[in-house]
Amino acid sequence: MRFSGFRIVAEALKGHTGWRPLWRDPEPQPAYDYVIVGGGGHGLATAYYLASRFGAARIAVLEKGWLGSGNVARNTTIIRSNYLLAGNEPFYEFSMKLWEGLEQDLNFNAMVSQRGIINLFHTDAQRDAFRRRGNAMMLAGAGARLLDADEVRRMAPFLNHDNARFPIRGGLMQPRAGTARHDGVAWGYARAAARLGVDLIQNCEVTGFRIDNGRLRGVETTRGSIAAGTVGVAVAGSSSRVMAQAGLRLPIESHVLQAFVTEGLKPTIPGVITFGAGHFYISQSDKGGLVFGGDIDGYNSYAQRGGLPVVEDVAEGGMALMPVIGRARLLRMWGGVVDMSMDGSPIIDRTPVDGLYLNGGWCYGGFKATPASGYAFAHLLATGEPHETARAYRLDRFARGYVIDERGAGAQPNLH
Numbered sequence: 001m002r003f004s005g006f007r008i009v010a011e012a013l014k015g016h017t018g019w020r021p022l023w024r025d026p027e028p029q030p031a032y033d034y035v036i037v038g039g040g041g042h043g044l045a046t047a048y049y050l051a052s053r054f055g056a057a058r059i060a061v062l063e064k065g066w067l068g069s070g071n072v073a074r075n076t077t078i079i080r081s082n083y084l085l086a087g088n089e090p091f092y093e094f095s096m097k098l099w100e101g102l103e104q105d106l107n108f109n110a111m112v113s114q115r116g117i118i119n120l121f122h123t124d125a126q127r128d129a130f131r132r133r134g135n136a137m138m139l140a141g142a143g144a145r146l147l148d149a150d151e152v153r154r155m156a157p158f159l160n161h162d163n164a165r166f167p168i169r170g171g172l173m174q175p176r177a178g179t180a181r182h183d184g185v186a187w188g189y190a191r192a193a194a195r196l197g198v199d200l201i202q203n204c205e206v207t208g209f210r211i212d213n214g215r216l217r218g219v220e221t222t223r224g225s226i227a228a229g230t231v232g233v234a235v236a237g238s239s240s241r242v243m244a245q246a247g248l249r250l251p252i253e254s255h256v257l258q259a260f261v262t263e264g265l266k267p268t269i270p271g272v273i274t275f276g277a278g279h280f281y282i283s284q285s286d287k288g289g290l291v292f293g294g295d296i297d298g299y300n301s302y303a304q305r306g307g308l309p310v311v312e313d314v315a316e317g318g319m320a321l322m323p324v325i326g327r328a329r330l331l332r333m334w335g336g337v338v339d340m341s342m343d344g345s346p347i348i349d350r351t352p353v354d355g356l357y358l359n360g361g362w363c364y365g366g367f368k369a370t371p372a373s374g375y376a377f378a379h380l381l382a383t384g385e386p387h388e389t390a391r392a393y394r395l396d397r398f399a400r401g402y403v404i405d406e407r408g409a410g411a412q413p414n415l416h
């Protein structure tokens with residue numbers, strides 16, 4: 001069924017009796033050409049682009065829980081392409097371009113909203129760094145505007161502009177950045193992939209890999225063995241655990257990142273705002289809730305819940321940037337397990353096991369990458385060659401010294 005305005009009117013007249021499930025619930029087949037492990041945003045996008053752009057058939061996505069149970073529906077929904085380094089910026093800009101046409105492509109309302117992002121700066125040195133980043137963005141066609149203090153004050157009068165310790169001197173704005181409804185993105189990709197014949201198999205955990213003389217033959221799952229010539233793993237925070245089943249040790253640590261949502265308020269915040277003097281960022285959902293977050297918890301964990309020290313830290317950041325937030329009541333908070341790589345950048349590459357591929361290391365920023373990551377991973381799986389925007393995301397770059405350290409924090413996954 002295609003979605004359209006006419007369809008909504010027709011269904012309203014019929015008492016909404018014609019809507020069908022968004023995807024089938026198939027039994028796993030004994031063999032596929034492509035198996036994607038992980039039914040998050042990246043796994044679902046990979047399956048969709050494999051089928052739609054590379055004409056691949058016999059594809060299965062294996063998900064241990066339900067589709068969208070992981071970080072794809074736990075993130076704070078920010079999409080942007082405001083990167084500095086040559087290894088990153090073209091990739092994230094490719095992703096932004098895919099976001100811009102995504103809803104038409106998928107025939108699904110993922111509530112992509114280009115409401116803009118402002119990264120605030122509070123010192124002259126920060127202004128210089130953001131000017132440089134803005135130049136890199138403009139060279140990649142991503143667009144950028146350097147705002148002075150008055151412009152930020154006009155756009156966001158509710159911020160604490162004259163805080164003696166952290167005065168707001170201006171901001172770097174990417175007008176094309178914004179937000180998207182995170183679980184809607186998973187549902188949109190799932191529905192579109194299923195329409196192209198992809199088997200989406202839920203409650204199917206991959207528990208091992210069948211490897212013969214360095215060649216992958218298939219996967220073991222809680223629903224039986226499945227043979228496959230090509231397997232792509234896109235399990236985000238579980239990357240190190242899943243790849244360990246193939247005998248691989250990854251340059252990735254898993255950490256918890258928390259998100260917070262307040263009660264619904266009248267429209268206040270025009271776009272996404274990040275605090276330059278601490279780790280805090282905020283936007284407002286279409287339902288009115290203030291959506292915000294900050295640092296990762298900073299210790300290794302596979303638990304999808306965080307600790308109170310970060311709650312306090314995030315609350316302090318919010319109060320310093322926007323004291324009025326102290327009046328809002330927190331409605332919900334949760335944690336997700338993020339796959340922090342050693343340089344803060346992702347991996348989309350083949351592995352030493354022939355036929356086994358890895359998509360991971362997304363840290364706390366992989367939601368915005370979902371379309372490009374899926375496209376680039378599908379390109380790699382289908383052609384054996386990396387996509388032109390993802391050439392730098394090699395697994396061996398840490399051993400070879402070609403790190404992509406956007407933040408300049410060194411080999412400290414908890415600091416990226």
Ligand SMILES: Cc1cc2nc3c(=O)[nH]c(=O)nc-3n(C[C@H](O)[C@H](O)[C@H](O)COP(=O)(O)OP(=O)(O)OC[C@H]3O[C@@H](n4cnc5c(N)ncnc54)[C@H](O)[C@@H]3O)c2cc1C
Pocket residue numbers: 037038039040041042043062063064065066067068069070071072073074075076077078079204205206207234235236237238242257258259293334335336337338362363364365366367368369
């Ligand atoms: C609180 C929070 C806020 C964030 N905010 C942002 C943001 O604003 N912008 C942004 O760009 N990014 C953000 N991120 C990061 C982003 O959400 C992730 O980088 C991205 O979602 C990871 O890719 P994914 O969607 O494929 O992961 P997931 O949705 O986690 O998908 C991985 C899937 O693999 C499945 N799986 C694991 N093990 C197995 C197995 N053995 N067999 C089968 N399936 C398995 C899991 O159940 C899961 O569904 C945030 C993350 C968190 C936690």
